[in-house]
Amino acid sequence: MCSLQELPASFCKLASIQKLWLSQNAFTTLPPEISNLEELQWLWLNDNRLQGLPSEIGMLTKIQKLWLNFNQIQTLPREIACLHQLSWLDLSDNLLTEAPDELSSLKNLTRLDLHSNKIRSLNPKVCAALDKVTRLSLHSNDMEYVPEEIGNMTALTWLSLNSNKLKHLPKSIGNLTKLERLAVHINELQDVPEEIGNLVHVESLSLHKNKDLLFLPRSIGNLHSVKRLSIHECGLCSLPAEIGMLSSLVELWLRCNQLESLPNEISNLRSLQRLWLDHNRLTCVPSGIGSMDMLQELYLDENQLTSVPQELVNCKSLRKLFLTGNPKLITTPEIEELTKRGITRPTFF
Template sequence: MMYEQHVRMELRKSTERRRPIKEEKFEVVDLSGMSLESLPNPSLNLAMISKLDISNNNLESIPESLTARLLNVVVLDVHSNQLKSLPNSIGCLSKLKILNISGNLVESLPKTIENCRSLEELNANFNKLTKLPDTIGFELLNLQKLRVNSNKLAFLPHSTSHMTSLRILDARLNCLRSLPEGMENLINLEVLNVSQNFQYLDSLPYSIGLLLSLVELDASYNQITTLPPSIGCLKKLQKLRVEGNPLVSPPMEIVEQSLEAVKEYLSQKMTGESPRSPMKKKSWLGKLVKCGTFNGPILSGTREEREGFIMSDYRSIDGLTSPRYMGMFSPRRLFSPRNYFAR
C-alpha cells in the first residue's frame, strides 16, 4: 500500500512540474534508494511512465507482468540492486532508449533484449556477465554506447561489429581473449576501451586501424606484444594508452615519446619501410641513394648505366680507385647540385 501511495505521490509531483508543457503526456517515477525488496503490482497505468528509476534498492527480481506494461518507458534504471536476471518481457519495451543495469549480479542478458531496437545506451557494468547474446549486434543497430566493463566476458559476439551507430565501447576489466573481426564496420566508434584484460588479451585485430572515427584507444595492461601497423592510419586518434603491455613493436622508447612517434613508426611498418630509430644519426651513404647517386631514378639507357654510378660510361670498381677518380668520392662533390660527374 505504501508503495502505491508513493508512486501516486511521485506521479502527482511530476504532473505538477510538467503541467505547463502540454505536449508531454508521460511521467517520471523515482523509487530509488528506498530499500525495496520487491515491487508489488500497482493499480496504476504503467503505460503512462516514460522514466522509471528503481535503483539503489535490494531487489532480487523484477516482475514479468510489471515490465510488460511499461509500454512507453524510455529510460529504465535498475542499477545497484541484487538482480540475478532480467525479465524476458523486457523485449516488450520497444521505445526504451536507455537501460542501466550496472551493479547487479546478472550473468546473462535475455535474448529478448534484441527486440529493444530503439535502445541507444546499455550500461551493464559491474555484473557477472560471461557472454552477450550472439545476435545482439544484428538487432540493436541504434545502440550508441555499450558499457560492459567489470564482468567476466571472454569474447564479444561477432555481431558486435554490425553496430554501426556505436560511439563508445567499454569492455575493460573482463577476460577478453580477442576482439571480433570486421570492426571496420563501426564507422562511428570514437572510444574503444579494452584495457585490463590482463593475461588474456594478447593481440588486437588489424581492422582496428580502419576505425576512421576513433579518437581514443585504451589497450593498457594486457599481454599485447605487437600493435597492428594499421593504427598508423588513424588520423583522428588523439589518445593512445598501451602501458602495462610487453610491447616489442613499437618498442617502449617509441611509445614514451609521443602518439605521433608511434603512428609514424607503425606507418613505416605498414608501407614496408624500415622504421628509423630517432637516436641514430643518418649515414651520409644513405643520402647518396636519396640524391640519386646510387641506383638513381634513371630508367633508360644501358644496364650498366641503370645499375652502376650515374656516369656517361661504365667503369669498373678497380678503375674508380685510381688516383684520377679519387676526388669523385668527396661528399662536397657528391652533394653538389649537379647530378653527374665531370670527367
C-alpha cells in the same frame, strides 16, 4: 532526503501528478494504491530499500522515465511489460540476476541501465526486441558471454560491458555501426573479432586490463573516428601496422604490455597528443615519431631503450618526455637538447 519508511496514503490521491520524486527514503515496498497515479510520467524511486515492485506498477501506463537504481530489487513483476511508453529505465545497483523476458515488451526504451547487478547473461530475447535503445549499460555484473542477438540493437551509440567475465565478443558486435563509445575493459578477453572494424563512428574504445589479450585485429585500422584508445595492462606482444590509420586518435594507452617494438606506421598518427608506452620491453622507437606535430606527452619510462631518435627534437608540441627506468639509455645531444627545453630532465633516466 526525508527517510520515509512508507509512502503516505495522501500521495496516492494525487491523480493528476506527472512527476514524483521519492528518492533517498527508506521504502521497502510500495502500496498497491500507487496505481491511482494514472497521469504519472516521471518517477524517481532511487536510493531506497525496495526489494520488489507491486504488480500494480503495470497500471502506470503513461510513465516514460523510471528510476529504480540503488535499491535491493531481485526480481521484476510481469506487469512491468505493460509500461509501453517507458523510454528510460534505470535498474542499476540492484540484485538482479537476469534481464527478464518482460523487458522485451518495452519497445520504446531508448535507455536501459542494468549495471552493477549480478546478471550472469544477457537475455537474447531482450536484445532482439529492443531496437530503439541508444544507451545500454551492463558493466559490473557477472556476465561470461554476450549473445549474438545484441547485434539487433542497431540504434546503440553507448555500450558498457566492462568489469564482467567476458572471454569473447560476438561477431555481431560489428552490426552496431552507430556506436560512439564501447567499453569492454576489465574482462577476460582473449581476442577481439575482426568485425570491430565496422564500428567506424566509435570515438572511445577501452580494452584495457584484459591480461589474455595478446593481439589486435588488423581491422582496428578502420576506426577512423576513434579519439581515445586504451589497451594498457593487457598482454600485447605486437601491434598491427594498421594502427597507423587511426587518423583522429588523440590519446593512445599502451602501457604495461609486452611490446618489444612498434610498427613504423605509428608515426602516421598526426593527431595524437598523448602516447603511453611505459612499462614495456621496447629497445627503440621509430624515427618517424619526430613528424608527430601534435604530440605533447610521451611516456617511455621502464623499457629497454638504449637511445631515442634524434628526430624527437622536431616534435613541435612536445612538453613532457618520460624516460626513467631505461638503464641502458645513453645521454645523447638530442636528450641534452630536450633537457634544455625543459621537456625532460637528466634525473629521469
